[in-house]
Amino acid sequence: xxxxxxxxxxxxxxxxxxxxxxxxxxxxxxxxxxxxxxxxxxxxxxxxxxxxxxxxxxxxxxxxxxxxxxxxxxxxxxxxxxxxxxxxxxxxxxxxxxxxxxxxxxxxxxxxxxxxxxxxxxxxxxxxxxxxxxxxxxxxxxxxxxxxxxxxxxxxxxxxxxxxxxxxxxxxxxxxxxxxxxxxxxxxxxxxxxxxxxxxxxxxxxxxxxxxxxxxxxxxxxxxxxxxxxxxxxxxxxxxxxxxxxxxxxxxxxxxxxxxxxxxxxxxxxxxxxxxxxxxxxxxxxxxxxxxxxxxxxxxxxxxxxxxxxxxxxxxxxxxxxxxxxxxxxxxxxxxxxxxxxxxxxxxxxxxxxxxxxxxxxxxxxxxxxxxxxxxxxxxxxxxxxxxxxxxxxxxxxxxxxxxxxxxxxxxxxxxxxxxxxxxxxxxxxxxxxxxxxxxxxxxxxxxxxxxxxxxxxxxxxxxxxxxxxxxxxxxxxxxxxxxxxxxxxxxxxxxxxxxxxxxxxxxxxxxxxxxxxxxxxxxxxxxxxxxxxxxxxxxxxxxxxxxxxxxxxxxxxxxxxxxxxxxxxxxxxxxxxxxxxxxxxxxxxxxxxxxxxxxxxxxxxxxxxxxxxxxxxxxxxxxxxxxxxxxxxxxxxxxxxxxxxxxxxxxxxxxxxxxxxxxxxxxxxxxxxxx
Numbered sequence: 001x002x003x004x005x006x007x008x009x010x011x012x013x014x015x016x017x018x019x020x021x022x023x024x025x026x027x028x029x030x031x032x033x034x035x036x037x038x039x040x041x042x043x044x045x046x047x048x049x050x051x052x053x054x055x056x057x058x059x060x061x062x063x064x065x066x067x068x069x070x071x072x073x074x075x076x077x078x079x080x081x082x083x084x085x086x087x088x089x090x091x092x093x094x095x096x097x098x099x100x101x102x103x104x105x106x107x108x109x110x111x112x113x114x115x116x117x118x119x120x121x122x123x124x125x126x127x128x129x130x131x132x133x134x135x136x137x138x139x140x141x142x143x144x145x146x147x148x149x150x151x152x153x154x155x156x157x158x159x160x161x162x163x164x165x166x167x168x169x170x171x172x173x174x175x176x177x178x179x180x181x182x183x184x185x186x187x188x189x190x191x192x193x194x195x196x197x198x199x200x201x202x203x204x205x206x207x208x209x210x211x212x213x214x215x216x217x218x219x220x221x222x223x224x225x226x227x228x229x230x231x232x233x234x235x236x237x238x239x240x241x242x243x244x245x246x247x248x249x250x251x252x253x254x255x256x257x258x259x260x261x262x263x264x265x266x267x268x269x270x271x272x273x274x275x276x277x278x279x280x281x282x283x284x285x286x287x288x289x290x291x292x293x294x295x296x297x298x299x300x301x302x303x304x305x306x307x308x309x310x311x312x313x314x315x316x317x318x319x320x321x322x323x324x325x326x327x328x329x330x331x332x333x334x335x336x337x338x339x340x341x342x343x344x345x346x347x348x349x350x351x352x353x354x355x356x357x358x359x360x361x362x363x364x365x366x367x368x369x370x371x372x373x374x375x376x377x378x379x380x381x382x383x384x385x386x387x388x389x390x391x392x393x394x395x396x397x398x399x400x401x402x403x404x405x406x407x408x409x410x411x412x413x414x415x416x417x418x419x420x421x422x423x424x425x426x427x428x429x430x431x432x433x434x435x436x437x438x439x440x441x442x443x444x445x446x447x448x449x450x451x452x453x454x455x456x457x458x459x460x461x462x463x464x465x466x467x468x469x470x471x472x473x474x475x476x477x478x479x480x481x482x483x484x485x486x487x488x489x490x491x492x493x494x495x496x497x498x499x500x501x502x503x504x505x506x507x508x509x510x511x512x513x514x515x516x517x518x519x520x521x522x523x524x525x526x527x528x529x530x531x532x533x534x535x536x537x538x539x540x541x542x543x544x545x546x547x548x549x550x551x552x553x554x555x556x557x558x559x560x561x562x563x564x565x566x567x568x569x570x571x572x573x574x575x576x577x578x579x580x581x582x583x584x585x586x587x588x589x590x591x592x593x594x595x596x597x598x599x600x601x602x603x604x605x606x607x608x609x610x611x612x613x614x615x616x617x618x619x620x621x622x623x624x625x626x627x628x629x630x631x632x633x634x635x636x637x638x639x640x641x642x643x644x645x646x647x648x649x650x651x652x653x654x655x656x657x658x659x660x661x662x663x664x665x666x667x668x669x670x671x672x673x674x675x676x
Contacts, residue, residue, distance in 0.1 A: 015045065015048045015049075018041055018044050018045045018048060019045065021041055022038070022041050022042070022045070025037065025038055025041065026038075033067055034067060034070055034071045036071070036073050036075075036076060038067075039064050039067050039068055039073060039076040039080075040075075040076065040079075042060050042063055042064040042067070043060070043061065043064045043076065043079045043080055043083060045060055046058075046059075046060030046061045046064065046080075046083045047083060047086075050083075050086055050087075050090070050272070051235055051271040051272050051273050052270065052271065052272060053272070054087060054090060054091075054272045057083055057086065057087050058083075058084060058087040060083070061080045061081075061083030061084045061087065062080070062084060064076055064079070064080035064083070065077060065080035065081060065084065068080060074107055074108075074110070074111035074113070075111065075113060075116065077104075077107050078104045078107040078108045078111070078113065078116045078120065079104075079116065081100045081101075081103045081104035081107065081120075082100070082101065082104045082119065082120060082123060084100045085097045085098075085099075085100035085101040085104065085123065085127070086123070088100065089123075089126075089127055089130065090272070090273075090274060090275070090311075091274075091310075091311065092274075092310060092311025092312050092313070094127060094130065094131040094312070097127045098124065098127050098128070098131075101120055101123050101124035101127055102120075102124060104116070104119075104120040104123075105117060105120035105121055105124060108120055114147065114150075114151045114153070115151075115153070117147065118144060118147055118148055118151070118153055118156040119156075121140060121143065121144040121147065122141075122144055122156065122159055122160055122163065124140055125137045125138075125139075125140035125141045125144060125160075125163065126163065128140065129163070129166075129167060129170075130275070130313075132314065134167055134170065134171065137167060138164065138167055141160050141163055141164045141167070142164070144156070144160045145157065145160050145161065145164075148160060154187055154190060154191055155191065155196070157187055158184050158187040158188055158191065158196065158200070161180050161183045161184050161187070162180070162181070162184045162200055162203060164180050165177040165178070165179075165180035165181050165184065165203075165207075166203060168180065169206075169207050169210070172210075174207055174210065174211050177207055178204075178207065181200065181203075181204055181207075184200050185197075185200065186515075188200055189516060189517070189518045189521065189550075190516050192547075192548070192550065194227050194547055195227060195228075195231055195233065197227075198223065198224040198226075198227035198228060198236070199224070199236060201220040201221070201223055201224040202220070202221055202224040202228075202236065202239060202240045202243055204220050205217045205218070205219075205220035205221035205224065205240075205243050205244075205247070206243050206246070208220065209243065209246050209247045209250055212250065214247055214250055214251055217243070217247045217250075218244070218247050219528060221240055221243045221244050221247065222244075224236075224240050225237065225240045225241070225244065228240055234267055234270070234271070235267075235271055235273060235276075237267060238264045238267035238268050238271065238273070238276065238280075239264075239276060241260050241261070241263040241264035241267070242260070242261065242264040242276070242279060242280045242283065244260040245257045245258070245259075245260035245261040245263075245264065245283055245284075245287070246279075246283055248260065249283055249286060249287055249290075252290065254287045254288075254290035254291045255291065257283065257287045257290075258284065258287040258288070258291070261280060261283050261284045261287060262284075264280055265280060265284070268280060274307050274310075274311055275311070275313070277303075277304070277307055278304050278307050278308055278313060278316040279316075280304075281300045281301070281303045281304035281307070282300075282301065282304045282316065282319045282320060282323065284296075284300040285297045285298075285299075285300040285301035285304065285320070285323045286323060288300065289323060289326060289327065294327050294330055294331065297323060297326075297327050298323075298324065298327045301320045301323040301324050301327070302320070302324070304316055304319070304320045305317060305320035305321070305324070308320060314347050317343065317347055318344060318347045318348060321340045321341075321343040321344035321347065322340075322344055324336070324340040325337050325340040325341050325344060328340060458492070464478070464481060512553075512554045512557060512637075512640040512641060513554050514552050514553050514554055514641065515552070515553075515554075515555065516550055516551075516552065516664045516665075517550065517551045517552070517553050517554075517555045517558060517664075518547070518549070518550055519545055519549040519550070519551050519558070519583065519590065519592065519661070520543070520545035520546060520547055520549045522555070522558060522559050522562050523543045523545050523562055523581050524543060524545075525559075526559070526562050526563050526566055527541050527543055527566070527581075529563070530563070530566055530567060530570060533567075533570050534570055534579070537570065537573070537574075537575045537576075537577070538575045538576045538577075539570055539573055539575070539576070539577050539578065539579060540577075540578045540579070541566070541570075541579050541581075542578065542579070542580045542581070543580075543581045543582075544580065544581065544582040544583065545581060545582070545583050545592075546583075549583050549590060550663070550664035551590055551661040551662060551663060551664055552661070552662045552663065552664050552665045553641040553642075553643075553661050553662065554637075554640070554641055557637040557640065557641060558637070558641065558661065560633065560634075560637060561634045561637050561638060561659065562592075562594075564630040564631070564633065564634050565594045565634065565657050565659075566579065566581070566594060567630070568630060568631070568657075569594055569595075569596035569598065569655075569657075570596075572596065572598035572599050572655070573596045573597055573598035573599075573654075574597075574598065574599070577596065577597040577598060578596070578597050579594065579595070579596045579597075580594075580595045580596075581593070581594050581595075582595070586660070588662065588663055589643070589660045589661060589662050589663055590660065590661050590663060591658055591659075591660050592658070592659055592660075592661070593656055593657070593658045594656070594657045595654065595655070595656040595657075596654050596655055596656075597654045598654050598655060599651070599652060599654075600649045600650045600651045600652055600653050600654055600655055601647075601649040601651065601655060602651055606647055606649060609631045609647065610631055610632055610634075610635040610645070611632065634659070638659045638660075638661075641661055641662075642661075642662050643659055643660040643661045643662070644659065644660050645657070645658065645659040645660075646658055646659075
């Protein structure tokens with residue numbers, strides 16, 4: 001799991017370019033070492049060397065720090081202190097790293113530089129995490145999130161929320177980790193940078209792999225690898241290859257795991273990323289052991305153990321001890337096996353005690369952080385209340401004079417007001433009567449659909465279970481019905497989702513909450529969810545949407561619309577057909593089109609499709625059922641999002657459903673470079 005920092009993100013700068021700039025600057029006749037431009041270039045060059053020549057990072061950062069102190073250059077002192085801290089962090093010297101990160105943070109705050117303060121705050125929190133002090137790490141991250149919100153720094157907001165997610169992942173609290181990743185995805189969509197999104201996807205893939213959700217892990221890591229290869233982000237590409245190897249290892253596909261581990265190892269030969277090598281070598285050791293290459297397994301496990309011991313990384317020591325125990329036991333070296341087992345047990349006991357206490361401390365710190373925030377809010381409310389009291393007193397005096405004036409006219413207006421209220425109440429009663437009739441019609445329709453489309457499959461399932469329980473059918477016969485059960489349950493789930501959404505809109509309970517929405521992400525997620533249905537019918541599902549298709553709409557409602565339209569296209573398309581999703585950019589809106597090569601419709605059917613009170617439902621090419629709710633529901637939701645929906649269709653030629661949505665109102669923001 002990568003904790004985001006900043007130092008390695010300078011890899012997009014070319015070292016040769018920086019050195020060339022330094023040479024040109026030195027050639028100037030008025031050149032002096034005490035030049036802030038020169039100091040900035042020295043810091044940039046040092047940062048560029050972090051994962052290639054770590055000693056150069058330390059020397060250049062110390063040089064920049066001394067020069068910055070000689071001219072009291074605050075920004076230079078802060079950046080060079082971060083560079084020195086990065087060196088000690090990579091060497092596992094936590095105390096020195098924390099010392100210099102804290103110095104950088106103090107300097108940035110005194111210089112009123114929120115950008116550098118956020119950078120130092122994030123790195124300081126990360127170092128406490130590497131040290132295993134997750135409680136302090138969480139406290140610093142939460143404080144950093146408040147700082148980022150105050151300065152509207154979306155990039156740092158994304159980084160720190162992701163690092164909090166990774167803390168929970170280390171604690172194996174994957175549910176809480178994924179909650180934070182939902183926030184990260186929303187922020188990343190607003191930023192609109194594919195590299196940032198790819199970095200987050202690689203970390204999400206690692207969590208899914210640990211959870212055993214290997215399809216999700218592979219989907220995310222493959223998308224991230226495509227971006228890293230495109231932009232030649234070597235350190236992140238090495239990490240993504242390692243996560244892909246880890247995913248194959250979880251599937252017990254040891255040869256494929258070893259292939260991707262080897263790809264990562266080749267990239268690591270040009271990097272000095274010691275922490276990254278621990279998980280890589282551990283994974284390679286496990287893959288070799290699974291293939292029966294016990295000597296190689298021992299070799300890589302010992303290498304990982306040596307790095308873990310050097311930088312005091314207990315989790316790495318624990319994993320290596322397990323592998324070395326297995327190898328020693330296989331080789332019948334019981335003395336070594338006992339030694340490694342004792343190491344494993346000792347570290348496990350330590351981590352277990354530490355993690356239990358850490359979990360409590362993390363929760364306690366979060367609650368304390370929230371309590372302090374609420375205390376500040378309450379204090380502000382009290383001060384505002386005091387100010388309001390003074391204002392209210394002044395207004396009360398003014399209102400007394402106004403009241404005297406209006407009392408003279410009050411008796412004249414009472415009768416008019418009562419007549420008006422009586423008329424209004426009569427209109428309200430008539431309106432409520434109409435609404436009550438509409439609610440009764442909605443209720444009748446819901447019960448009709450529940451009785452027709454849900455009770456049938458559930459009753460069939462119940463009857464078959466009873467027959468199996470009473471021995472009327474055998475296990476082999478029962479198992480033959482499993483594919484049908486799965487199809488019926490998928491149908492029930494889809495119908496229930498539509499019923500709930502439709503019923504909510506009919507009873508005026510649905511609230512549209514527009515925000516920046518990545519339409520390509522919604523389409524890709526639904527293609528992934530419906531891919532099995534498409535594969536069963538041999539239908540090709542293709543999306544031509546790009547990553548810049550950003551709309552201003554309610555994400556959940558548009559997700560329902562896209563899912564219904566793609567599901568309908570699959571339903572009415574024969575085997576070996578094609579469904580294509582495309583976009584057309586207009587001046588102020590997007591037009592999304594979902595085209596199928598299905599059976600098509602005549603004009604009479606088209607005219608009934610979107611009618612609010614109609615219940616047009618037909619069977620698909622493979623007798624798939626429907627409720628007739630989907631298209632009226634789509635129309636309501638598209639119109640709530642200020643769009644339009646229509647269809648073009650010809651019998652036996654296929655159909656194309658079009659809908660429009662307003663373009664995104666959010667402004668794109670430039671992102672900092674961030675590193676691992």
